[in-house]
Amino acid sequence: MPRRRPGVLLPIELAILDAGLTIQPKEGSFFGFALARTLAEKDGSALISHGTLYRALNRMDAAGLLESEWEAPELAEAEGRPRRRLYRVTGVGEAAFRAAAQSAVRADQLRTATGEALA
Amino acid sequence: MTGASTENRAVERAVRATLHWSLRYTTGLDPVVAADRQHEILSDLHEQAAWASEAGISERAVARSIRARMLRGIPADLSWRRTQLTGEERAMWSAPRVDGLLLAAVMLIGIAQVAVGAFIAARQTRALLIGDITFIPSSAEITIALGSIALVATALLWHRSTRHWGAALLAVTGVLIFAQSVESLYYLSATALLVINGVTWLEPAAYAIGFGVAIVCLAAAAQWAKPVHLTSAATARKEAR
Numbered sequence: 023m024p025r026r027r028p029g030v031l032l033p034i035e036l037a038i039l040d041a042g043l044t045i046q047p048k049e050g051s052f053f054g055f056a057l058a059r060t061l062a063e064k065d066g067s068a069l070i071s072h073g074t075l076y077r078a079l080n081r082m083d084a085a086g087l088l089e090s091e092w093e094a095p096e097l098a099e100a101e102g103r104p105r106r107r108l109y110r111v112t113g114v115g116e117a118a119f120r121a122a123a124q125s126a127v128r129a130d131q132l133r134t135a136t137g138e139a140l141a
Numbered sequence: 142m143t144g145a146s147t148e149n150r151a152v153e154r155a156v157r158a159t160l161h162w163s164l165r166y167t168t169g170l171d172p173v174v175a176a177d178r179q180h181e182i183l184s185d186l187h188e189q190a191a192w193a194s195e196a197g198i199s200e201r202a203v204a205r206s207i208r209a210r211m212l213r214g215i216p217a218d219l220s221w222r223r224t225q226l227t228g229e230e231r232a233m234w235s236a237p238r239v240d241g242l243l244l245a246a247v248m249l250i251g252i253a254q255v256a257v258g259a260f261i262a263a264r265q266t267r268a269l270l271i272g273d274i275t276f277i278p279s280s281a282e283i284t285i286a287l288g289s290i291a292l293v294a295t296a297l298l299w300h301r302s303t304r305h306w307g308a309a310l311l312a313v314t315g316v317l318i319f320a321q322s323v324e325s326l327y328y329l330s331a332t333a334l335l336v337i338n339g340v341t342w343l344e345p346a347a348y349a350i351g352f353g354v355a356i357v358c359l360a361a362a363a364q365w366a367k368p369v370h371l372t373s374a375a376t377a378r379k380e381a382r
Contacts, residue, residue, distance in 0.1 A: 055188035069206060071211070073217030073221065074213070074217045076178060076181055077224075080178075103184070103188070107180070107181050
């Protein structure tokens with residue numbers, strides 16, 4: 023099975039960084055279900071499966087694209103719900119997202135230029 | 142028993158099933174890693190139920206969504222478990238790769254069905270020309286008709302927007318064409334007649350192949366029936382501008 027090149031973001035990782043960077047400025051951090059909801063709202067699809075979401079979050083956490091911590095139990099208890107694992111996009115994650123987005127723009131420009139040259 | 146309590150129980154059952162599954166696939170892992178995943182799933186389920194209740198989504202729809210999220214995530218859960226046990230991240234099959242493999246498989250199935258239809262048509266024509274038989278058996282007619290439909294269905298695979306119709310048609314033709322072709326050969330080929338008489342399981346085997354083919358085609362049809370979402374990439378590009 024082919025291995026992924028280092029530094030290359032998978033579409034799910036790109037989408038998570040995108041959604042995370044949308045929520046983070048407003049909320050400070052984000053948790054799994056908030057991310058699932060944002061992803062579904064962004065592309066109008068069904069909620070992402072638990073397995074896909076948490077495996078990707080786990081992998082991105084380990085890769086340093088995200089950082090996570092469990093919220094204080096008192097806060098969750100006061101609100102009568104289970105504790106949330108709170109994630110933040112790290113500087114590395116943000117830089118990787120911007121680089122991926124820029125390379126997508128460059129690929130777009132190249133395609134347009136090639137199309138114009140051939141037309 | 143009221144409808145509301147039945148619906149509430151449906152959510153409870155879906156939540157219990159998901160938690161039970163999380164306990165299953167985290168068995169034998171590092172206790173901290175396992176507990177983290179179980180708590181995260183518990184939190185997710187609670188948040189989804191709370192959000193759905195606020196948004197006025199029916200309990201039945203919530204239960205369905207929870208179950209669907211759990212079932213769709215099973216391959217990822219198992220892969221994650223494997224990573225935890227071996228410490229090795231296994232490369233994933235990306236959506237375009239899966240899509241490409243499915244297309245190749247369904248295209249091959251389509252070509253095989255067209256070939257079967259064409260072969261029976263050729264044998265039938267030959268048999269009529271040399272006077273082997275003076276009629277067209279209904280199984281041969283059906284096989285040739287199915288082969289023709291398969292030709293149209295294979296052509297439908299060409300465009301992304303019609304691909305799911307092509308795959309669905311190939312599922313229907315696939316169930317029948319192999320068994321019908323075996324039956325046709327009973328009339329059209331002396332060698333086949335001997336084989337069919339000697340191998341009793343040939344027709345059930347042809348149906349089994351047909352059902353297998355139909356399952357692949359239906360899975361592909363389901364995959365292609367979903368609209369393609371390019372929003373994330375588009376958003377990423379907008380963000381960079």
